[in-house]
Structures are given as structure tokens and as C-alpha cells.
Amino acid sequence: MTQGTAQVLAGPPAAAALLDEARRRAARLPHPPHLALVRVGEDPASVSYVRGKAKKASEVGLSSHVHALPGDTTQADLLALIGTLNADPAVSGILVQLPLPAHLDPAPVLLAVNPAKDVDGLHPANTGALWNAHEGLRPCTPAGIMALLAHHGVPVRGARVVVVGRSALVGRPVAGLLLNADATVTVAHRATPDLGAVTRGADILIVAAGQAHLITPDMVRPGATVVDVGINRVPTEDGRGRLTGDVHPDVAQVAGALTPVPGGVGPMTVAQLLMNTVIAAERQHAQPEVTGELVR
Numbered sequence: 001m002t003q004g005t006a007q008v009l010a011g012p013p014a015a016a017a018l019l020d021e022a023r024r025r026a027a028r029l030p031h032p033p034h035l036a037l038v039r040v041g042e043d044p045a046s047v048s049y050v051r052g053k054a055k056k057a058s059e060v061g062l063s064s065h066v067h068a069l070p071g072d073t074t075q076a077d078l079l080a081l082i083g084t085l086n087a088d089p090a091v092s093g094i095l096v097q098l099p100l101p102a103h104l105d106p107a108p109v110l111l112a113v114n115p116a117k118d119v120d121g122l123h124p125a126n127t128g129a130l131w132n133a134h135e136g137l138r139p140c141t142p143a144g145i146m147a148l149l150a151h152h153g154v155p156v157r158g159a160r161v162v163v164v165g166r167s168a169l170v171g172r173p174v175a176g177l178l179l180n181a182d183a184t185v186t187v188a189h190r191a192t193p194d195l196g197a198v199t200r201g202a203d204i205l206i207v208a209a210g211q212a213h214l215i216t217p218d219m220v221r222p223g224a225t226v227v228d229v230g231i232n233r234v235p236t237e238d239g240r241g242r243l244t245g246d247v248h249p250d251v252a253q254v255a256g257a258l259t260p261v262p263g264g265v266g267p268m269t270v271a272q273l274l275m276n277t278v279i280a281a282e283r284q285h286a287q288p289e290v291t292g293e294l295v296r
């Protein structure tokens with residue numbers, strides 16, 4: 001059998017295009033947009049992601065500050081910080097890095113963020129706006145996936161799209177965005193019987209299940225576009241670990257196009273976060289009352 005060669009849907013060039021647009025639009029504002037990054041505790045992955053976000057922010061001309069809180073921070077202290085950031089007109093966007101330590105409840109924290117500054121798009125006001133196709137801030141990974149598909153010219157309108165996973169961060173919101181873009185959307189999850197029978201129906205398969213190599217070649221329609229959102233760290237000899245996706249590498253022999261891990265969706269997530277910060281700043285500039293100033 002001849003080995004297929006799926007087109008690589010690379011994240012970095014698509015992310016660079018998004019970052020260029022963010023830089024250009026940020027420069028048109030009277031002040032650089034400011035991103036407040038809130039991190040609780042010292043989870044190594046969170047420390048590394050937040051550092052990466054701050055670095056990319058400065059590269060596109062945004063200012064940012066990492067609010068690093070100790071691992072034993074109380075819910076009340078975290079809510080107090082969010083209140084301060086909500087009221088500060090110099091803060092355009094607020095991101096609370098997830099997961100939070102186990103003693104903190106994320107739902108009230110996400111509810112406390114001013115929806116106009118919710119650059120993660122996770123406040124119910126923003127998730128509701130998404131599902132009603134109203135203006136709002138869209139979650140970063142789902143919006144990044146849509147930008148990645150658009151950048152590489154993958155048509156979404158009318159396509160049969162299967163999303164594997166139904167998380168608040170990826171599966172649910174990407175299904176909503178795809179529906180808004182006129183795709184025919186199916187959402188599968190761990191209780192779906194015969195997952196392969198469902199995924200084989202996809203023109204575009206989006207996998208955000210959090211399970212390494214869940215999707216094998218037999219589960220993919222030949223020529224399909226496969227978006228791998230999985231970030232699984234597998235152990236290596238040197239102890240540093242290696243990233244791998246939710247899609248088995250052999251899927252490249254069947255798929256028409258495939259996003260790599262790393263270097264696929266991950267960079268889009270960060271680029272979209274900065275784009276969201278610019279969008280939030282633009283809207284606040286047009287409507288200063290959302291920053292908490294009194295407007296007569």
C-alpha cells in the first residue's frame with residue numbers, strides 16, 4: 001500500500017497572520033491593550049503557558065502582567081483580585097489560568113470576570129452569546145481552530161464535522177462556532193457507542209478528548225481533515241516528557257490534512273488570546289462604561 005501524505009495544517013504561519021493583525025489593530029488604539037494573567041500556584045504546565053502568553057503579548061505590542069498568587073490563596077482573595085482588575089480601566093483583558101488548585105471552585109471565579117474583559121470567552125454571558133451567534137468574546141482554542149481552518153482554506157460551510165469531546169473549554173464552544181459557520185455538526189463523547197462509525201462520517205474531524213492516540217486510521221474517512229486538539233505529555237527517558245496528540249500518527253496515511261502536535265492548534269490558542277485582548281480593548285475604547293467609569 002502506498003503511504004498517504006496528509007497535508008500538514010501548520011499552526012505557526014496561521015498564528016503569525018493572526019498576531020500581525022493583532023499588532024496592527026493594537027497600534028491604532030490610544031494605549032496598548034493590557035492583559036492581566038492570573039495564575040494560582042506553581043503547576044509547571046501553567047507556569048510555562050502563562051510565561052509564553054506574556055512573551056507573545058509583548059511581541060505584538062500589548063502590555064501584560066502576571067498576577068502569581070500562592071497555591072493556598074483563598075476563593076475570597078482570588079475574587080477580590082478579579083474585582084480590582086474589573087474596576088481598573090487600564091486592564092483590557094483578564095485571563096484566569098486553568099486548572100485552578102483543587103480547593104478553589106472555578107465556576108464562581110469565571111462568573112466574577114467582567115464579560116467585556118473575559119478574553120477566555122468562558123463567562124456564561126459569552127458562552128450564551130456564542131450559542132445565539134451574538135457579538136461576544138469567543139473562547140481562544142475554538143476560535144483559533146476556526147482561524148486555522150480558514151487560513152489553510154478548509155471550507156466549513158455545509159461540511160460534515162464531528163467533534164470528539166464536550167468540554168467547556170473546547171468541545172462545546174467549537175461545536176457552537178462550527179454551527180454558526182453553517183457546518184453540519186455532530187458531537188461525540190465517551191458515552192458514544194461505536195465512536196469509529198461516527199467519526200468515519202466526518203469531512204472534518206476535531207478531536208479534543210484528552211486521550212492520547214484515541215483516533216486510529218480505521219476511524220478516519222480517507223481524505224478527511226483532522227484537527228488534533230490533544231496535548232498529552234508522555235514520559236521519555238530523559239524525564240522531560242514529550243507532547244503527543246489525541247490522534248495516532250498513522251492517521252497521516254489516511255487523512256487529507258492533519259494538524260500536528262505540537263505546532264498545530266496550540267500556537268493558535270495563544271494568538272487568539274491576544275487577538276481577543278485587542279478586540280476587548282477596541283470595544284472598551286468605543287464604550288468606556290464597560291471599564292467601570294461613570295458615563296453621563
Ligand SMILES: Nc1nc(=O)c2c([nH]1)NC[C@@H]1CN(c3ccc(C(=O)N[C@@H](CCC(=O)O)C(=O)O)cc3)C=[N+]21
Nearest residue numbers: 049096097098099120140262263264265266267269270
Ligand atoms: N484559562 C485558560 N485558558 C486557556 O487557554 C488555557 C488554560 N486556561 N489552561 C490550559 C490550556 C492549554 N493551553 C495551551 C496554550 C498554548 C499551547 C501551546 O502553545 N502549545 C505548543 C507547545 C507548547 C509546549 O511545547 O509545551 C504547541 O502545541 O505547539 C498549548 C496549550 C491554554 N489553555
